Amino acid sequence: MKTLTNHLDKIWASGCQKREDDAIVQLENCTKGKAYVKVVDSILIDNVDVPKDKTIVTDNHFNNTPENVVQLGPEFWSIFHFNNDANFNIVPEYEFNCLMNRLSGERLMILYKLHERGLLENNIISFNCFLPGNEFKIAALRKIDFNRMHSNQGWSHWNDLQEELRPKMPLFLPSGMDPDGAALHSKLTFVVETYSHNNVISYSEKIFRALQTPRPWVLFASPNAVTVLRNYGFDVLDDMVNHREYDSILRQERRVDKILNLIPKIEFNYDRCAEAKIKNQKLLEDLAIKWPDKLRQICNQFR
Numbered sequence: 001m002k003t004l005t006n007h008l009d010k011i012w013a014s015g016c017q018k019r020e021d022d023a024i025v026q027l028e029n030c031t032k033g034k035a036y037v038k039v040v041d042s043i044l045i046d047n048v049d050v051p052k053d054k055t056i057v058t059d060n061h062f063n064n065t066p067e068n069v070v071q072l073g074p075e076f077w078s079i080f081h082f083n084n085d086a087n088f089n090i091v092p093e094y095e096f097n098c099l100m101n102r103l104s105g106e107r108l109m110i111l112y113k114l115h116e117r118g119l120l121e122n123n124i125i126s127f128n129c130f131l132p133g134n135e136f137k138i139a140a141l142r143k144i145d146f147n148r149m150h151s152n153q154g155w156s157h158w159n160d161l162q163e164e165l166r167p168k169m170p171l172f173l174p175s176g177m178d179p180d181g182a183a184l185h186s187k188l189t190f191v192v193e194t195y196s197h198n199n200v201i202s203y204s205e206k207i208f209r210a211l212q213t214p215r216p217w218v219l220f221a222s223p224n225a226v227t228v229l230r231n232y233g234f235d236v237l238d239d240m241v242n243h244r245e246y247d248s249i250l251r252q253e254r255r256v257d258k259i260l261n262l263i264p265k266i267e268f269n270y271d272r273c274a275e276a277k278i279k280n281q282k283l284l285e286d287l288a289i290k291w292p293d294k295l296r297q298i299c300n301q302f303r
Contacts, residue, residue: 009178011205011212014082023079023295027057030299039072042195042202057298061201061228070298073203074232078288080208081281090184092215096263097124097182098190099173099206103131103145105153106196106252110220112161113256120171124182129170142170183213187268190259193221198250201225211280214273216240216266218259223250233283235276241266 020040027037035055038046043060052068059072098114100107111127114120129142137145146169150162173182183189189210195202201222207229210217216237219226226243230236236243242265246258 009180009209010084011080011082011209016079016082016205019079023076023291026295027298030295031055031057031302034302035070039076040202040204042197042200044195044197044200044202059203061203063199063201063224070301072294072298075287075291075294077203077208078284078291080205081284081288082209082212084180084212084277084281092185092187092268094122094124094186096188096190097186098192099124099126099179099182100192101126101128101130102194103129103149105149106220107192108146108149108153109155109253110192110256111165112155112158113253113260115161115165117260119260124173124177124186125171126173126182127169127171139170146170179209180213183210183215186215188263188266189213189215189217190263191217191219191221193219193225196220196222196252198223201228203229208284211235212277212284214270214277216268216273218243218246218262218266220256220259223255224248235279237272237276240269240272 024037024039027035027039031037035057036046038056038058038060040059043056043058052066054068056066056069057072058069059076061071061073062069065071098110100110107127111120111125114125119125129146131145143166146166147162150158155162173179177185191206191210193202193206194204199222201224203221203225207217207219207221207225210219211229211234218241224247226236226247230238230243242262245262246255249255249258
């Protein structure tokens with residue numbers, strides 16, 4: 001069955017998964033059961049309200065960090081460093097790509113907004129209708145999940161769009177293309193992060209792939225996600241992309257509208273993107289050097 005390639009693209013092939021697994025084992029061993037360790041996935045999956053009597057160790061970024069939370073960023077994010085030997089000779093034939101694997105209400109909303117603007121055509125858009133445990137489901141069963149997600153949102157004003165899109169679900173990448181290829185064959189990447197919340201930012205390989213790929217990007221994540229990356233020293237291509245038009249907006253629908261309004265205004269500059277890619281790779285390399293000290297400091301808190 002044709003699917004979006006998961007964990008087989010360059011960032012994962014570089015050993016990202018092992019670095020993540022090793023870090024989790026080290027953190028769990030040194031905290032000796034005195035802390036809840038949650039990395040890469042949103043802390044809010046299991047803790048809608050962070051328990052006050054439990055120390056949380058996470059790479060999630062809290063805009064207002066609770067006293068019982070130990071943040072691993074930015075050093076931990078070095079697990080996402082990879083040597084991207086992107087082919088600069090590829091001339092992008094698509095305006096942008098937007099890859100959405102896991103099914104959620106906010107991603108469904110983005111799909112509808114793309115469809116309303118006629119952007120599902122002539123761009124690389126994937127919408128895999130993936131729910132945990134259904135990665136091997138046939139397309140017919142994924143349509144059922146797609147229908148159920150729409151029904152659960154109560155979006156009667158988008159019923160007509162759902163009817164139009166239902167026969168096309170799920171949307172897959174072109175045959176033989178992975179996320180790296182989708183980025184290189186596009187002038188821009190519309191990154192849709194895995195989780196979004198007004199107060200907690202969860203970063204994954206999606207944004208760190210974009211930061212290390214010679215293409216401009218926009219980001220749908222939690223509010224101020226780009227600001228946090230900028231403040232930590234990442235080159236977010238501010239001179240090419242006016243992230244400030246959307247980054248601080250709390251209301252998700254309005255933020256998506258701002259992003260989609262911005263995309264046609266972004267000019268593609270090979271040399272500038274290459275410069276940002278190199279700087280961001282170097283920053284992640286430097287953070288990797290600092291990670292052992294950060295880990296040691298955290299472990300010392302639990303002795």
